[in-house]
Amino acid sequence: MEFARAFLKVVSKAERTITLLAFAIMTLVIIADVFSRKITGVGIAGAPRIGVFAMIATAFVSFGLASDARRHLRPKFADAWFPAHWDGAITRVQELLTAAFCLVFAIVAVGVVQETYELGEATRMLRIPVWPMQAIIPLVFFIASIRHSIFGLIPELRPVLDDAEGLDAIPSSVTEGAEGEKA
């Protein structure tokens, strides 16, 4: 259990760092490109491509952050259809099913990345190979599979939140801020 806890901590930290870096690159590159185009009339060559790749990295890597924050949307209206004492078992099945789907997706993605590598696909503008960027998909879903397996097998490690699921549109910072002001 301690190993799993340590693993999750390291993964989360790495995900936060990569996400933040990719997000900063995406934002700065696009802002620089827009200002360059508006001021000099010429954009930065390849900037939108870099921005899109950084966005893809952010979006996929933050899949894990959303899992940690329990921000993945799910319909909740059927939650009350089973007795409350089944909750523990259902949650385990929920997590293990998610893990299984992520694993299948990761395995299929490996095949796709391999195909892209063999075809030697490169981006139009930047002329760099696509496969290293695509490789983020299997990597992220493998990690997601491990993470959700851990949540399913050791429920104590599953993030405990008040009621975050389904309220993904609300940044917690805003909620906290608002409650703080009220208090």
Next chain:
Amino acid sequence: MSALVLSSSLVLMLLLRQRIVIMLMLAAGFSYLVWGDGKLGYVVLDTWAAADQEVLLSIPLFILAGNIMSRGSIARRLISIMREAMNPIPGGLAIATVLSCAFFAAISGSSTVTLIAVGSVMYPALIDAGYSKKFALGALCAAGTLGIIVPPSIPLILYGVMTETSIADLFKAGIGPAILLTSLFVIYSMAMNWNKERAPFNFAALVDALKNGVFALFMPVVILGGIYAGWFTATESAAVAVFYAVLVELLIHRDMTLTELKETSLETATMMGSLFPLLMMALSINTFMAYEQIPAALVGWMTELVSDPVSFLLITMVLLLAVGCFMDIGSAILIISPLLMPLALSQGVDPVHFGVIMITNLEIGYLTPPLGLNLIVAMTAFKEDFWLIAKSVVPFLVLMIIGLLIVTFTPSLSLFLVK
């Protein structure tokens, strides 16, 4: 038979409390395996193709700009201007609440953020000023929904991405309905609070509030003015919005630190982590459906049942109102808009107008139990009973349905800036 297997599997997933992204993964995989070429790899390729689009850049950038502004003092400054300006009018504080929500919505692009940012200041103020709890909650919850119709709106961007409709045109088209709904709320607030005590007009205080909030007021002008004048595309305006938000909050207002900016960016990225995989899976299913000509078949079947645009729009309204009760707006747009769009086109409905109809329709879902997001947020933020909040929004729901009917059957209200 296969359709029955898929439907049963999805119901089972629902019972097992599965995430929507996993359910979409199942639907996409099943579709390709059973009805397509039998290759699961297409789901991954579609996911990649869906993510690899420049237009998507506007989503995280607008969310980031909104989150930065929400975390800073923009809301407080806007509210201050509205309060000073509306003080001498009957129901002035209520009107200030509605207008603050509308204005803040033009900055944040999110209904729940608008509700919390404005509500945290205005709810106690309304109660202190003698407004009933029921009215205050109703006004805040309803005006909070303006966040998704007032541009820049994330649901409008999602609709644009899913149906390949110009996002800039959708933003322009959202302005008319947003003004209409805001006006309906303002008129109702004034009528309901006609006899409330009015504060005297204080010109000096208004000037002071304007001085403090001028940068907040200028934000929608930058975003919408830039798009309307043709200076910016949606993505460009999103980048400018982030730049402006950082500039204002970090350097001018100085209400945000670099650490807070980092936290806000991480928060935005986490939202991307839940939204983007959903978007990519939905686009994968969309690609499959287009490849298999399912929308065309649906149009053929529907045209036999519905012979005129009015019936189509009425059926769509009822469908979306029902969907809004059980589904969040993002998922609803991602799943339903590609199916309804060909039908709308076949009935001669303008795609931009249809987008606005869809968003206005689903906006009502923020106020309808059991899953009305603004009801749940208000319950959490204001610590009030869910059913009290649900009852408090009823008059506003009626106003919104009236507004929806006007938006639906008066296309020029949405399209006057587009054409």
